Amino acid sequence: MSAARRAQVLLGGSIVAALVLVGVYLAAGGASYAPAKTQDPCKARAWRSPEGLAQIAEQFSLSALDGAACKLGVSREALAQALASPEARERFAQRYHLSDAQIARAVRAGLLRAVDDAERAGSLSPLIAGPLRETLRGIDLEEAIELIDDAESLLGKVEGILGPAQELLEGFLP
């Protein structure tokens, strides 16, 4: 093989090798190998069919998080991290320039949306949903702030809200 031919082969081989590598990695999903995008909290999310009060409360809390996050214009995940501890909530409030009252109002709106979502999904009877909405509308800001102090408290409070109606609720559970 002549020197010129060897040079051509080397150059051609290099171009092919580079293109093949990049092509294979692209085809294997290299361009999209990144953390999953968080979902828009304002869009409706599939409602699971929870069993038992704890799971209903959890589903309810998730839906409430979506509603509150939508109201605040943040992701559900960012709000969940903020509610994990008072320090995290403080950092969150500073970052997004929010007062406790604004967060509390958003949480109350989120809880109301959770009732709507549960009712729409058939997990909550309209007979329960109506009074529950009234109860939630009556939560004052202090109580709502207390409610969002941490995630455990949120779950506990939701259970607390649903608790008195437990027997009634269970009777209407699908």
Next chain:
Amino acid sequence: MSAAPRPRVAALALAVGLVLADSSIVVLALPEIYRELDTSVSGVSWVLVSFNLVMALAAVPAAHLARRVGPGRTAAVGLAVFAGAGLACAASTQLSTLLAARCVQALGGAAAVTAVLELLPATVGSERRAAALWATAGALGGLLTELVSWQSIFLLQVPLALAAAVPILAVARHEAATGIISTELRRTGRPHVLANLALAMVSAAIAAALFLLVLLLIEGWRLSPIVAAIVVSAMPACALLGARLGETVPSARARAAAGTILVSGGLGGLALLPKATVALTLPPQALVGVGLALVLSALTETALGGRSPQAIHGGWTISSRHAGVVIGILAVTPIFTHDIAQQRSDAIDAGTAVVLDSRVSPLTKLDLAGRIESRLNEEKGKVPTIGPAFEPLPEDEGERAAVVQLREELQDQLNRGATHAFSPSFGIAALIGLLALAPIGLARKEQVPL
């Protein structure tokens, strides 16, 4: 021209390899220095930048000094300074003193390596072989890896530099005794601007590749420095293959262009890693390794070939290579430090979504959320290994399976974030590498031999 004694040839090769391979060895110590000296990624990058910047600035003046004072004496003193500053580096307990010692080390290194280049044609026998030896010494030096601590890398340089200096002392003594220096004092020709420009661009891409890959493996994927050193040694290992391949193609322009394309293709592959797996870094590393051997030797030969004095033109190529390293590291560091913070945040959001939507029982989920948050805080701004937050696993079999699945999904999101954070920087490094094709192409238009 009489043949030089074998020990002297070995010493010259060792001196060149030691100085030119410095960055590829020290880069492996950066994550440990970063942690131990409690600095930032930008701060620790100056351990490389300071050395390379001083090398870039001092190489040509050092070459002139070598011609005036004598290459033997300059090389011996340069190696002694390099060794002494290496000791100071190892003794440093603060970043500022380490950086100062690195600057002094680079001054010694610049003096040593440019002076040795002046001796190489006389000792090895031909300029082509001298250039080839020089080009491959760096790749061979890359095989040296850290053993115990970051200080050990600098400590290891001390006896090696002194060992290289001993046989060169004979030349220095001869110069001192006779007043005759082995260089011809002829007029310095113009440096090969296009070859040196291409060399700077390719060096920028290669330096960024090594710097980013080491940080990805150690800081992103949490591999130990030793394992990372073994993984990145694929590059110099493939460079040896590339050097053999280059010997079969006489055209320097073809080798330069092919090497540049391979380096950029490899970097493109690293920018598009489809999974956080070491095995997937090997094909891109192979391309970068083969490519760097082809392009560095071709461009160095072109820059040095037919030009004299060797030390001055060698000084220009050393200056170009090290300026390229500085540009490469300074170009990608701010981009990837910003991206890693963004990707960490995105990964934590994605991980939170995984936790919220998991089938794990609500109370276990709450417990895990607290432990995961502590784990993230412990890692302070880095992408963490999340496994310890899940220990101990629940006893209930069904719950345990759900927790294990959650752990894997969560770690996957963090790995995605860690890997993706480096993608734009690898992509930019690939583009910088491709830019080198411009001076290589211009050289053809202007009929400049390349």
